[in-house]
Amino acid sequence: MLHTVRLTAPSLRPNLPAQMYKSPDENRPPAAEILTIGDELGRGEIVDTNTAWLAQQLTELGLQVRYRSGTNDQLEDICEALQRAACRARVVVVSGGLGPTEDDITVEAACALWRLPVVIDPAHEARLRSRFAERGVPLTPNNLRQLRVPQGAEVIENPVGLAPGFRLDLGPAACWFFPGVPRELRAMFTSVAARIREHGLAGAEAAVVLRRTFRVIGLGESHVDHRLRGMLDGLPADLLARQAQRPTLHFRLSFPEVLVTVVARSRDSVAARELLDSVGIEVRRRLGGAVYSEGEDDLPVVVGRKLAARGETLAVAESCTGGLLGALVTAVPGSSAYFLGGVIAYADAVKQALLGVSADTLARHGAVSEPCVRQMAEGVRHRLGAVWGAALSGIAGPTGGSVDKPVGTVHLALAGPTGTVARRMIWPGDRDQVRRIAALAALNLLDRALSPERAAPPEGGAAPGEERL
């Protein structure tokens, strides 16, 4: 273990009685602590998502996040919280207060506590100067302020922003500091996770921590929970015996998807992989074709990969979603390989003029109807010369519903080489939810058309009200 004890001045020793330094308990995983800093958090202006994300990462490293803490941008409070965290955790992760403004004083607090001077990191400064020079923009003192670090601290590169992170050790605790911007923190933490392992700071028991995420669409969270209950206990005993700790199952809603993650904490990677494979078979048996994928890739990525592999193209015709389906599809880098474009047919006149929906259909069935979305899907497929045409028309709310067509009613259609299929869904949520679930339902319809294996029903069939897409 690499522990540089820099804290030598007696006045800087944490202001706590000796018994508060916890001795490591062999029966518990090593403790970690997360400290988030910022007045905006103290006033509740933003929800802190860094803590949950960091807690996941640290848990996977075999650490236990025993305390979470937070302070405002107040020098003495930050120092006190840092000292306390260092007394009770082996790994301390600090986020926030490394920005360009006068409020951001986390560097000053760290320097006060460790008695180090504040310096500008030369590597980051050189990069910043060349970046600004390229754009012909002058550098302000504020820009440079963001590059402050304590002298002698181990500097952590920020690949996606300006402020570098850094590491300092306080007594037996390794303290890592990150900017509070979530995407910067996440990009930087990856290298730190490796460092935590290298330094032997991670939980020693679990030699291997592997997780696998199963992505589920079309079943509600409580139904997924119900169908998977007891699954881990039913795994073969010899397989469980080869794990360092009991595997755990976690649910996360990424509306409208449900993400099911299994974490294996094993003695070796073979045991971990066998456990995950075994769980995977069981998850698919219990949930059937509602499982559309494994891993980090969401539905737009998964569908896009299948289209690209087949050399097929997609066009969209959107009414109630107003472009959201296209936006989701094109959020994927490289989507131009399979996405041609589409028509946002919000007004009925646009449905007629650009998609060829007939006046008769609109008059007899209305825009929110199966005949209308069929014509929209076929129209956009034909006019853009795509292999697949997907269409949506619905009532996103909050007004515009009727007895026959309540708010949340959406008609979907998919036109393809072998004909057109249509679906109707009613989702009792707000405008944002209806639009999002509708756009993903259209993609789900396409993914099912591209994936014969998704025809499998869940074990015992779906219960009434269970399937929703």
Added chain:
Amino acid sequence: MLHTVRLTAPSLRPNLPAQMYKSPDENRPPAAEILTIGDELGRGEIVDTNTAWLAQQLTELGLQVRYRSGTNDQLEDICEALQRAACRARVVVVSGGLGPTEDDITVEAACALWRLPVVIDPAHEARLRSRFAERGVPLTPNNLRQLRVPQGAEVIENPVGLAPGFRLDLGPAACWFFPGVPRELRAMFTSVAARIREHGLAGAEAAVVLRRTFRVIGLGESHVDHRLRGMLDGLPADLLARQAQRPTLHFRLSFPEVLVTVVARSRDSVAARELLDSVGIEVRRRLGGAVYSEGEDDLPVVVGRKLAARGETLAVAESCTGGLLGALVTAVPGSSAYFLGGVIAYADAVKQALLGVSADTLARHGAVSEPCVRQMAEGVRHRLGAVWGAALSGIAGPTGGSVDKPVGTVHLALAGPTGTVARRMIWPGDRDQVRRIAALAALNLLDRALSPERAAPPEGGAAPGEERL
């Protein structure tokens, strides 16, 4: 003030040196602390939204949330965190661990710390029994478990769930305990807020807390910060003298917008409003037309309201944003009053076929060019019969850039009754950022066309590189 000091047994005194009991500082608002309890938070399985919500409520009560803290469902850790919170805050709000399962031990921790027996609250038990009897469902021990409270604690009704909350005082601190379910906590906190005021625990000085948010687009956060520096100190002295506390200025990034919020804590509502009006004039003088609105409404809402008031319509032609502009516009309820639809022209063939972009333009200038977006904007305006046509074409990345047209280059055009304007922007961010800033830049172009007052430059004009939309 009502302070029942129940803590008599010496062994239960917080295990801290005397100097750690902070004496109240007259220059700072009274301190509050939020403590969230739960293993699921420590493992990062859920994002804690209670802390932000509670922090807002406590801030409005004139308290300062000085520390935020959290523990797992561990008896000794909860006790330690409670003791510490009671040493440094006057109001402590605890959420979580009041549920039906064996994991939920917040009541046990409170009872251990205060040396009180655990009892079932009789009022909640009677209500629960009658509720179950009505539904003909038998009561399980788990159901009753949720009704535990420390004997003698002040019980807080839970109008929307089973578990009651309670209050206990530890030394000078009033500690309120709530279930962790956000809707239950929120429903219960209302009565507690009144209690905090009654007990004189709130920041007594601030009779009125009012806030106003100014929405800024086209200036970076550091430039906004720089331009507003010292603004509050420059306010008229007699106006400041009528405030209960110094007003505060907060920045929040809602990419690519910057939200500037001023909080007035005043003796009366007249003084608060006068302060906010005075700040508003100064903010607009310093930032000019970069301030597009005040309040909660974002750019799509603001633009939509102006279009609706004028009886004018909008159509969009999107390449790199793939539908995102349309999705933002139609996220606003009632947008069908002014939004007709548009064309997602991802492939060049769609730009030609549906928007009338000429083959010659594409061959000579490429799709990411001013001539192309001009034709797209004019084409969609003409074909959909809209008053305004907005178009975008760019390179969102991560690949596809060149020396002339680096990743992040986006051309925008707005065609309207008096002709077409075009802009070029280069944004050095990732794909999501480029697409989002481009879509909002197009709306900003429209909002400026609809808003003569936004022609005002910032005081002294914009510095080079300062304006970005």
